[in-house]
Amino acid sequence: MNKDASPLASDFRDAIPTADRKTGDRIWIYPRQPQGRFYRWRSWVAWILLAILAVGPFIKINGAPLLMMNIPARKFALFGQVFWPQDLYIFALLLLTIFVMIVLFTAVFGRVWCGWLCPQTIFMEMVFRKIEYGLEGDAHEQRALDAAPWTRAKWIKKGAKHAIFFGLSFLIGNWLLTYIIGIDAWWALVTDNPMRHLQGLAAMIGFSLLFYGIFARFREQACTFICPYGRFQSVLLDNDSIVVAYDHRRGEPQQRFRKDQPYEARKAAGIGDCINCRLCVEVCPTGIDIRNGTQMECVNCTACIDACDGVMDRLSFPRGLIRYASQRNISEGLRFRVTARMVIYSTILLLLSGVLVVILATRSNVETQLLRAPGALFTELPDNEIGNIYMVKIANKTMRDIPLALSIEWPDGAHIRTSEPEIRAARDGITQTAVVLAAPRMLFKHGNLPIAVGVYQDGQRIRTLKVNLIGPQTT
Numbered sequence: 001m002n003k004d005a006s007p008l009a010s011d012f013r014d015a016i017p018t019a020d021r022k023t024g025d026r027i028w029i030y031p032r033q034p035q036g037r038f039y040r041w042r043s044w045v046a047w048i049l050l051a052i053l054a055v056g057p058f059i060k061i062n063g064a065p066l067l068m069m070n071i072p073a074r075k076f077a078l079f080g081q082v083f084w085p086q087d088l089y090i091f092a093l094l095l096l097t098i099f100v101m102i103v104l105f106t107a108v109f110g111r112v113w114c115g116w117l118c119p120q121t122i123f124m125e126m127v128f129r130k131i132e133y134g135l136e137g138d139a140h141e142q143r144a145l146d147a148a149p150w151t152r153a154k155w156i157k158k159g160a161k162h163a164i165f166f167g168l169s170f171l172i173g174n175w176l177l178t179y180i181i182g183i184d185a186w187w188a189l190v191t192d193n194p195m196r197h198l199q200g201l202a203a204m205i206g207f208s209l210l211f212y213g214i215f216a217r218f219r220e221q222a223c224t225f226i227c228p229y230g231r232f233q234s235v236l237l238d239n240d241s242i243v244v245a246y247d248h249r250r251g252e253p254q255q256r257f258r259k260d261q262p263y264e265a266r267k268a269a270g271i272g273d274c275i276n277c278r279l280c281v282e283v284c285p286t287g288i289d290i291r292n293g294t295q296m297e298c299v300n301c302t303a304c305i306d307a308c309d310g311v312m313d314r315l316s317f318p319r320g321l322i323r324y325a326s327q328r329n330i331s332e333g334l335r336f337r338v339t340a341r342m343v344i345y346s347t348i349l350l351l352l353s354g355v356l357v358v359i360l361a362t363r364s365n366v367e368t369q370l371l372r373a374p375g376a377l378f379t380e381l382p383d384n385e386i387g388n389i390y391m392v393k394i395a396n397k398t399m400r401d402i403p404l405a406l407s408i409e410w411p412d413g414a415h416i417r418t419s420e421p422e423i424r425a426a427r428d429g430i431t432q433t434a435v436v437l438a439a440p441r442m443l444f445k446h447g448n449l450p451i452a453v454g455v456y457q458d459g460q461r462i463r464t465l466k467v468n469l470i471g472p473q474t475t
């Protein structure tokens, strides 16, 4: 615990609580295990999210994964919609929409994402930390164990903890991989000869070591140093944002609790409700003192709310000395109000979401192109016809084969010469086939003939492709 963190420390912003002010060495945080309603609710949310994360790779919609971020192959899937590199603009728009949503949520609800939904917090506080409490005990026991000499019992405890941590990190690394390459490719990776999948194997080992390093050692530093979101906080929050906050008007001036001084007497003497028990500091996983005000390190995990509510309950003081509240609510007693910033962000969010919905609703899962065969000129065909060889290129973004048919829309007399009446567009890939577009010689004007080719799926025209046939120079 950082003993420097104190409500009296006016220079608390000059240093981070996890670094020694003189040497800069890491100060290891031993947070007490929180207890209380928020911790229970957060645990439930975490179990639900972990369950979704666990079953996510097995869920497929129309054969496509629920979520896939195949960065090496530049393929993404979201709710069964597959995005290819040519759809990158949709993905960029989606990311922009999510970004605005996070900005809006932060402006209104502070870092609710960090405390309740962020995978780092969920794994750290709800999985790894709970295992640590189970094996090594609460904060004071962990501190004592670390300070104790290396006995057999300590080796066993530490060994078991780190073995479990690495095993879990291996699991998480593998699960992340299923969201990157898909469950089928992952299954092939783990069941096939590993020498044939060196890249995948390297990713698996790399992720496992990375997660082990983060959850066993790096911990809260990931939120403080690596995550840019915490740093953005200072520009995203304002006095109307609801954050985990200490009610300094109610809490100050602090004074130790005296049994002979009931609440009313304390109030009458002008003493605040904070008894400076420091429990809110002791439970904080980032080592800060919320009584100093909103700080970048605060991940809004609510542990200090639970700790303080527990103290208030024991003393029969009203709960909520630390609570979800805006600065304006605390300083002026004003209730939540909609600000101009919230209205502007919401409008932008609505506009972006609207554009996204329209693009997704009108987007085709099949893209077709008609390209002249490289280097090919026209061919003289029987019956005084001229033929041009074209390549049909079909990108099928779905997870099922799709039969397509081509038909000339105009001009009359032009037709397609192909051995197969339909083209089978292979699932999740690009199909290419050659066709001969033919037309009577008399239709060509100055060696050109514009034609339109319809692409049909299940009898419905899904696209019209226009190309220019070349032919002999007739008038």
Ligand code: SF4
Binding pocket: 246, 251, 273, 274, 275, 276, 277, 278, 279, 280, 281, 291, 307, 308, 311, 321, 322
């Ligand atoms: S837990 Fe509550 S009473 Fe105790 S120090 Fe923190 S704010 Fe004050």
Ligand code: SF4
Binding pocket: 244, 280, 283, 284, 285, 286, 287, 288, 289, 290, 297, 298, 299, 300, 301, 302, 303, 304, 305
């Ligand atoms: S100050 Fe409170 S809400 Fe913020 S990180 Fe610490 S315990 Fe969590």
